[in-house]
Amino acid sequence: xxxxxxxxxxxxxxxxxxxxxxxxxxxxxxxxxxxxxxxxxxxxxxxxxxxxxxxxxxxxxxxxxxxxxxxxxxxxxxxxxxxxxxxxxxxxxxxxxxxxxxxxxxxxxxxxxxxxxxxxxxxxxxxxxxxxxxxxxxxxxxxxxxxxxxxxxxxxxxxxxxxxxxxxxxxxxxxxxxxxxxxxxxxxxxxxxxxxxxxxxxxxxxxxxxxxxxxxxxxxxxxxxxxxxxxxxxxxxxxxxxxxxxxxxxxxxxxxxxxxxxxxxxxxxxxxxxxxxxxxxxxxxxxxxxxxxxxxxxxxxxxxxxxxxxxxxxxxxxxxxxxxxxxxxxxxxxxxxxxxxxxxxxxxxxxxxxxxxxxxxxxxxxxxxxxxxxxxxxxxxxx
Amino acid sequence: xxxxxxxxxxxxxxxxxxxxxxxxxxxxxxxxxxxxxxxxxxxxxxxxxxxxxxxxxxxxxxxxxxxxxxxxxxxxxxxxxxxxxxxxxxxxxxxxxxxxxxxxxxxxxxxxxxxxxxxxxxxxxxxxxxxxxxxxxxxxxxxxxxxxxxxxxxxxxxxxxxxxxxxxxxxxxxxxxxxxxxxxxxxxxxxxxxxxxxxxxxxxxxxxxxxxxxxxxxxxxxxxxxxxxxxxxxxxxxxxxxxxxxxxxxxxxxxxxxxxxxxxxxxxxxxxxxxxxxxxxxxxxxxxxxxxxxxxxxxxxxxxxxxxx
Amino acid sequence: xxxxxxxxxxxxxxxxxxxxxxxxxxxxxxxxxxxxxxxxxxxxxxxxxxxxxxxxxxxxxxxxxxxxxxxxxxxxxxxxxxxxxxxxxxxxxxxxxxxxxxxxxxxxxxxxxxxxxxxxxxxxxxxxxxxxxxxxxxxxxxxxxxxxxxxxxxxxxxxxxxxxxxxxxxxxxxxxxxxxxxxxxxxxxxxxxxxxxxxxxxxxxxxxxxxxxxxxxxxxxxxxxxxxxxxxxxxxxxxxxxxxxxxxxxxxxxxxxxxxxxxxxx
Numbered sequence: 001x002x003x004x005x006x007x008x009x010x011x012x013x014x015x016x017x018x019x020x021x022x023x024x025x026x027x028x029x030x031x032x033x034x035x036x037x038x039x040x041x042x043x044x045x046x047x048x049x050x051x052x053x054x055x056x057x058x059x060x061x062x063x064x065x066x067x068x069x070x071x072x073x074x075x076x077x078x079x080x081x082x083x084x085x086x087x088x089x090x091x092x093x094x095x096x097x098x099x100x101x102x103x104x105x106x107x108x109x110x111x112x113x114x115x116x117x118x119x120x121x122x123x124x125x126x127x128x129x130x131x132x133x134x135x136x137x138x139x140x141x142x143x144x145x146x147x148x149x150x151x152x153x154x155x156x157x158x159x160x161x162x163x164x165x166x167x168x169x170x171x172x173x174x175x176x177x178x179x180x181x182x183x184x185x186x187x188x189x190x191x192x193x194x195x196x197x198x199x200x201x202x203x204x205x206x207x208x209x210x211x212x213x214x215x216x217x218x219x220x221x222x223x224x225x226x227x228x229x230x231x232x233x234x235x236x237x238x239x240x241x242x243x244x245x246x247x248x249x250x251x252x253x254x255x256x257x258x259x260x261x262x263x264x265x266x267x268x269x270x271x272x273x274x275x276x277x278x279x280x281x282x283x284x285x286x287x288x289x290x291x292x293x294x295x296x297x298x299x300x301x302x303x304x305x306x307x308x309x310x311x312x313x314x315x316x317x318x319x320x321x322x323x324x325x326x327x328x329x330x331x332x333x334x335x336x337x338x339x340x341x342x343x344x345x346x347x348x349x350x351x352x353x354x355x356x357x358x359x360x361x362x363x364x365x366x367x368x369x370x371x372x373x374x375x376x377x378x379x380x381x382x383x
Numbered sequence: 384x385x386x387x388x389x390x391x392x393x394x395x396x397x398x399x400x401x402x403x404x405x406x407x408x409x410x411x412x413x414x415x416x417x418x419x420x421x422x423x424x425x426x427x428x429x430x431x432x433x434x435x436x437x438x439x440x441x442x443x444x445x446x447x448x449x450x451x452x453x454x455x456x457x458x459x460x461x462x463x464x465x466x467x468x469x470x471x472x473x474x475x476x477x478x479x480x481x482x483x484x485x486x487x488x489x490x491x492x493x494x495x496x497x498x499x500x501x502x503x504x505x506x507x508x509x510x511x512x513x514x515x516x517x518x519x520x521x522x523x524x525x526x527x528x529x530x531x532x533x534x535x536x537x538x539x540x541x542x543x544x545x546x547x548x549x550x551x552x553x554x555x556x557x558x559x560x561x562x563x564x565x566x567x568x569x570x571x572x573x574x575x576x577x578x579x580x581x582x583x584x585x586x587x588x589x590x591x592x593x594x595x596x597x598x599x600x601x602x603x604x605x606x607x608x609x610x611x612x613x614x615x616x617x618x619x620x621x622x623x624x625x626x627x628x629x630x631x632x633x634x635x636x637x638x639x640x641x642x643x644x645x646x647x648x649x650x651x652x653x654x655x656x657x658x659x660x661x662x663x664x665x666x667x668x669x670x671x672x673x674x675x676x677x678x679x680x681x682x683x684x685x686x687x688x689x690x691x692x
Numbered sequence: 693x694x695x696x697x698x699x700x701x702x703x704x705x706x707x708x709x710x711x712x713x714x715x716x717x718x719x720x721x722x723x724x725x726x727x728x729x730x731x732x733x734x735x736x737x738x739x740x741x742x743x744x745x746x747x748x749x750x751x752x753x754x755x756x757x758x759x760x761x762x763x764x765x766x767x768x769x770x771x772x773x774x775x776x777x778x779x780x781x782x783x784x785x786x787x788x789x790x791x792x793x794x795x796x797x798x799x800x801x802x803x804x805x806x807x808x809x810x811x812x813x814x815x816x817x818x819x820x821x822x823x824x825x826x827x828x829x830x831x832x833x834x835x836x837x838x839x840x841x842x843x844x845x846x847x848x849x850x851x852x853x854x855x856x857x858x859x860x861x862x863x864x865x866x867x868x869x870x871x872x873x874x875x876x877x878x879x880x881x882x883x884x885x886x887x888x889x890x891x892x893x894x895x896x897x898x899x900x901x902x903x904x905x906x907x908x909x910x911x912x913x914x915x916x917x918x919x920x921x922x923x924x925x926x927x928x929x930x931x932x933x934x935x936x937x938x939x940x941x942x943x944x945x946x947x948x949x950x951x952x953x954x955x956x957x958x
Contacts, residue, residue: 059859079862080871086863092856096878105874106864151864412787416795419776419839423798426836430813437816485711492708506943507712511719512893513939514932517916521924522718525725525736573715623804631806634899638920648808648900655812655904661819668812672805679804 007070008035008158008191010056015065017051025051027215028064033159033193033208035070038185040194040206044238044376048215049195050089053161056193058082069158080109085152086161090168091144093136099123099147100132106155122154125184142173149181153188160185162194166201178204199239203227211235213376227288229272233367236286238376243292245285245310245333246369249277256361259283262332266308266364273366282369289337291363294326296346297354309358312336314351324349328357431672438665448661460666464650468670471646474561474636475629478568482576482625483618485569490580490617491610495589508577516571520638523567527557527639559641567635575624583617584610619686627675647671719936726929733923745926749934752925755915759931762912765827766896769834773895774888776835777842778880784843785850802840810837811904818905825907833905834895841894842887849883850876 010033017026026048033039041049054060056067058079066075074082085106093102100119107115123129126146128139136144145165152160165181166174182205185192196202202209203223210220211234219226219235230236233244247259247266257268257277266285275283287308295303303309312330324345328336338357340349349355438456442448461468493504511519526533534557537543546552551562587610595605611618633648647667654664699706725735729742750756780799783789802810814833823829857879861871877884899913906914916928 057863059863079859080865080867084863086860088856088860088863090854090856092854092860094857094860094875094879096881105861105866109861109865109867109870109874155864412783412789415779415783415787416789419780419843420795420798422776422836423802423839426814426817426832427802427810428798430810430817433816433820434813437820485707485714488704488707489711490708491704496705496708502947504712506940506947507716510936510940510943511715512897514719514722514936515897515913515916517899517913517920518722518928518932519718521736521916521920521928522721522725525721526717528736570714570718573711577711627804627806631808632900633808634917648806651808651812652903655815661816664812665816668809672809675806676804 006035009033009068009070010039010159010191010193011068012052012056013066013068015052015055015062015067017048017055017060018063025215026055026062029217031210031217031220033191035191036189037208038182038192038194038206040196040202040209041212042196042199042202042209042238043212044197047212049212050163052212053086053163053193053195056159057084057086057161059086083158084161085155085157085159086163087145087148087152087165089164091136091148091165093144093147093151095136098133098135099128099139102136102147103151103154105151110155118154122150125153126150141169142177145169145177146180149184153184153190156188157190159191159193162192164196165194166196166198174201181205203239211238213238229365230286230367231274232375233284233371233373234376236365236367236376237374241289241337242286243289243333243336244367244373245287246373247283247285247332249279249281249283251279252277257283257366259285261285262310262330264310264332266310267361268364268366269362272364275366275368284367284369284371284373286365286367287359287363289325290323290339292338292357292359294328294338294340294346294349295356295358296348297356298348300356303356303358306361307358308361308364309356310336311354311356314349314353314355316351317349328355330357434665434669437661438669440662444659453662456662456666457670460663461670464647464667467645467647467650468674470644471630471648471671472674474565474568474644474646475626475632477565478572478629479576479622479626481565481569482573483622486573486576486580486621490577490584493577493581494584494587495592505581508574512574517634517638520567520571520634523563523570523639524558527563527566529556529558533557558639559644561640561644563639564636564644564646567639568629568632571632571635572625572629575628576621579620579624580614580617583614587613615686619683623679623682627679630675631671719933722929723933723936726926726933728926728929730926735924735926735929745930749927749930752927754910755912755925755927755931758910758912758915761827761909762896765830765834765911766892768831769838769895770888770891772831772835773838773842773891774884777839777887777891778846778884780839781843781846781850781883782876782880784847799840799843802837803844807837807898807900811901814901815904825905826909829905829907830902830909830911833901834898837898837901838891838894841890842884845887845890846880846883849886850880853879 010031012029012031014028014030015026016024016028018024029052031052041052043049051060055062058074058077058081062075066073068074069083074084094105097105100123103122104115104119107118112118120129120132123132126149128143128146128150131139131143136147139147145168148165162181166177169177178201181192194202194206203226206223208220209223209226211218211226213234219231221229226235227239230239230242233242236242236244245261245266247261250258250260250265252258252270255270257270257273259266259268268283268285270277273283275281277283297311300311310330310332312328314326315329315335316327318325319342321342323339323341326338326340326349328338330336336357436450437448439450439452439454440448441451441453441456489504489508493501493508497504525531528534534543534555537546537557538555543552543555543557546562547554551565552560557563557566591609591613592605595609596602600608630646631648633646633652636644636646636649651664651667651671654660654667725738726745727741727743728735728738729740729744730737731739745751780795784792784795811833814829814836817823818825818829853876857875858871861875862868866874897913898911899917902911903914903917910918912931916924919925919928
């Protein structure tokens, strides 16, 4: 894995897919996945992420645009001639072949005669050496998943495509396999392109995440970047939870925008808002639930100066263990969510209590108010 | 066994078809279809046209036949042979109902109550197929023989008095009566009822029974409101698979019946193979086909199960 | 009361077993009468126990010849119908094409047609064409009516097959031909086998269509039919019983083997 080697790059240029029935699954799209990276395509079902993946695999022919692997154009190449392998959703293990033959399938098709050693090594790598002669249906979900990975990886593809590979596993196993896949990727250094609807999965595993919505990439970046600086309401709502407040620009000074929301004022760093800032212009102000501190109204005086603050009433609270999640009714935003760590719990913070919510203005982000404030909410994956 | 039980019985309704993906090679499907479809066109569809043409021909064997659009053949055939037509429909209908009544409990037993005996019973249902059905039909001659144990028992129980009164049997005989023919038809087509019934019953989630019970349904109500409606596809294809061949059958009427139980199949067979009156035979066979297609279409419409293949 | 309750609970079982008895009774009779030594030409009444027929199964003129003709026809009809039917089934499930509805009805109609109608119309065709009735006309007819059943059996299997399996094969460097031979065909095999088995049984046992289109060729069912008029030799029962037993034994052994295999692996 040297930096000069770019044979594992995936470059999509102007690629789009329109089906015979007129439905456009993917609008023209440019995307470069650098060699050796772990790249996630994240989105709700039907957003075009799987179609994009299938066009890289060659299982779907793009309507327009080209696919390059490194310097080679593969747009019209059938799947069996592409140095790309796929881990399919629900694995697609061949039911009539045993585990050994499933893993050996790709090698045999390429005319490699002595596959025994390689297959055995690969099965050891995924800890399935004992199961070689079993049929797929005799394995557990997690084991089947590992066979699917082994069956693809043994061909040392330039790029490994993973189509919701963990979707069929239960939560605990999924966590375990996420780490496992990440480990394998680091070990073999192959480019991974991972399709998922699970935002937490994408953020845990990938170096770079592309959030897709309705056939378009909404935003592309590192998980932290996407989370901290969402550029659209869809990303803000789909990745984790955001509290979005409708506000109006009041004034601007020293890199800070002062906004009017309800009766109060909020401060937004200018660097965290890309839209127009003319006075009177409308802005959506966002803040993540865990950045907020709750203080009982009786102690409002103890809140330090310079923090954004909002008053409200606790509508609901649920104890999660590591944290408590509050829903707060506030004049500026009807259902404000706040996650508070359970370090020193204030016994007065129960439903009905008057509270002040406050946070460091640096944690505030601004979004263009022309968008649908609820985009991405319904589709948010439950984890 | 796996292959046999997995094989869906013909006509059994299948899941709605997924839209097939388009592939490169647009001509491939046509090449795949060509030989088989050609075979069916030449040896199934074309004969129907020949037959239609024969049915409106006049002439004789010696001088040859010509198409004269002689539709009177249809009228003559119907007016002469309507009793046989009626009889075919009645016998086939009776056999179909009997098959449903007899077959349902067995299909139910295999689907829900057989446990580890399921496969064995399945084998026993299918295995008789491997003995030629003519041999098995002949065995009914022995079973229903005059003065045999079956007839004796029916006599003692005064069942024969009832059936005599109904006109199903005559005197001390069962053989050579309508009862024997219907009995033979029922026997012959019973597996065609059981297999589709079993297939649709087996698809029913056993938890539905529990749910119905949980919601205060008595076993009988559960059956009437849940099990039976869900098995309707099987009932429809089973009754069709029984009725259609039974209506055209002439083997049972010939082997177990008498001249008074002749069905339309017997007439067509005799006209075609013995009397060599081809136009009449063709007309009769055409009427039978039309009648059955009409009834089947009507039946399928009524039962709302249109995707049978 | 306990008995009534028991009866109530097991009514279905009892009724089902009665039906099963009804289905099997003729086979019992056939078997028992294969050990009969009838007085006259007909084997309908029990006379005395004898194993004569079992010792000389081919002792009746023409019977074993007809059996061999039936087996040959059944074999070739199975081959023909299975190949043609599977091709149609694959086309129907895997491709889009015009005239789909027509093709579907053309496959459905032979199954919804009384045999005697098909038999008579096919004979009309052969007579009009001046074809020589015999082995070939029987074979043509059998392939025709077995075809639809193969299509239905194979179609069901191919339809339940995950299309991703074929995609996975193509993804793993299998060319279209290899994909078909290594993945599609093996997975569709049970459906194809079921269709073939059904074809064999249908063809071997067919009487009505064969009777119309056989000319002077005599198949086994036609031999039985003829003997029903002239006199039924005990050997007919021997053949019937033997075929029943072979079928049951084959199926039971295959069941036992697959059971054992599953247990070993699990």
